[in-house]
Amino acid sequence: MADVTRYGYLGPEGTFTQMALLAWSASHDGEHVPFGSVDSALEALRRSEIDAAMVPIENSVEGGVSATLDALASGDPLVVIGEVNVPITFVLAARAGMPRADVRAVGTHSHAWAQVRGWMDANLPGAAYVPTLSTAAAAAGLSSGVEQAYDAAVCAPVAASNHGLEVLASDIGDRAGAVTRFVLVSRPGTLPERTGADKTTVMLFQRHNRAGGLLELLEQFAVRGINMTRLESRPTKGSLGSYCFSIDFEGHVLDERVGEALMGLKRVCAEVRFLGSYPREDGAAVDVAPLTTDADFAGARDWLRSLRGS
Numbered sequence: 589m590a591d592v593t594r595y596g597y598l599g600p601e602g603t604f605t606q607m608a609l610l611a612w613s614a615s616h617d618g619e620h621v622p623f624g625s626v627d628s629a630l631e632a633l634r635r636s637e638i639d640a641a642m643v644p645i646e647n648s649v650e651g652g653v654s655a656t657l658d659a660l661a662s663g664d665p666l667v668v669i670g671e672v673n674v675p676i677t678f679v680l681a682a683r684a685g686m687p688r689a690d691v692r693a694v695g696t697h698s699h700a701w702a703q704v705r706g707w708m709d710a711n712l713p714g715a716a717y718v719p720t721l722s723t724a725a726a727a728a729g730l731s732s733g734v735e736q737a738y739d740a741a742v743c744a745p746v747a748a749s750n751h752g753l754e755v756l757a758s759d760i761g762d763r764a765g766a767v768t769r770f771v772l773v774s775r776p777g778t779l780p781e782r783t784g785a786d787k788t789t790v791m792l793f794q795r796h797n798r799a800g801g802l803l804e805l806l807e808q809f810a811v812r813g814i815n816m817t818r819l820e821s822r823p824t825k826g827s828l829g830s831y832c833f834s835i836d837f838e839g840h841v842l843d844e845r846v847g848e849a850l851m852g853l854k855r856v857c858a859e860v861r862f863l864g865s866y867p868r869e870d871g872a873a874v875d876v877a878p879l880t881t882d883a884d885f886a887g888a889r890d891w892l893r894s895l896r897g898s
């Protein structure tokens with residue numbers, strides 16, 4: 589019997605991360621294994637207990653998901669092999685019979701809370717926020733029969749119905765059209781094919797904190813016509829004021845211009861963590877700038893070789 593791919597995800601059932609994995613598995617078979625946190629899923633992946641893990645990486649309202657960016661920045665290397673964008677809608681749910689006006693504390697994931705704060709201020713001012721490991725964990729807590737520190741949950745509609753909760757308000761996100769981007773992470777050794785519509789993710793550690801230091805990193809992309817799609821700084825956690833940069837950019841490690849940019853970064857950075865090249869979910873082909881095609885780079889390399897007589 590062929591081995592079954594084991595996909596971990598931030599669970600339990602009913603999380604937005606599970607929705608991303610279900611979207612992925614429409615075209616990829618496998619077994620789905622829930623984990624209580626992003627860290628525990630990625631650690632299980634590092635220990636080879638699962639083959640890949642679906643985790644949230646950024647959303648259109650709150651920006652980067654620090655737990656994921658930090659877990660990818662240290663520890664044994666992992667690589668992104670795919671991405672899934674999920675439209676997010678939140679409901680406020682509680683045990684049957686709980687009047688909305690009586691809600692005193694709301695349990696949810698920090699990223700969900702950040703996206704409904706405006707609605708909460710306007711509709712339940714004074715309600716306390718109780719952080720939970722995921723939106724679905726907040727819903728599960730209410731139906732568990734165990735006393736919770738909150739009396740309502742912000743979660744996906746499916747999590748409310750899975751747990752027999754009553755929806756007190758729908759579509760409570762502050763921004764219509766909010767989208768979260770999830771990535772499927774695996775161990776190095778799996779390099780998805782180049783499609784011409786790819787992204788690459790890296791984590792860059794600066795050698796020196798000095799004037800123009802960040803510019804020195806960014807110009808490695810600019811001079812090779814590479815467009816960045818996400819740039820975030822994260823503390824290295826070594827000392828106050830010391831940062832590393834998490835960057836997504838268009839292109840695949842097999843593209844000549846990307847290879848040259850990575851070599852430039854390797855020269856000027858203290859450390860370059862390659863976090864994978866993978867197809868864009870939207871399939872939008874990279875717009876290759878003039879004079880940065882594979883042929884342009886190969887031509888220049890052949891010319892140098894001829895000067896060197898090799």
Ligand SMILES: O=C(O)C(=O)Cc1ccccc1
Pocket residue numbers: 598602603604605606644647676697699700721722723724768
């Ligand atoms: O808690 C969840 O359901 C998650 O999958 C994490 C999350 C939370 C809020 C928005 C997007 C993802």
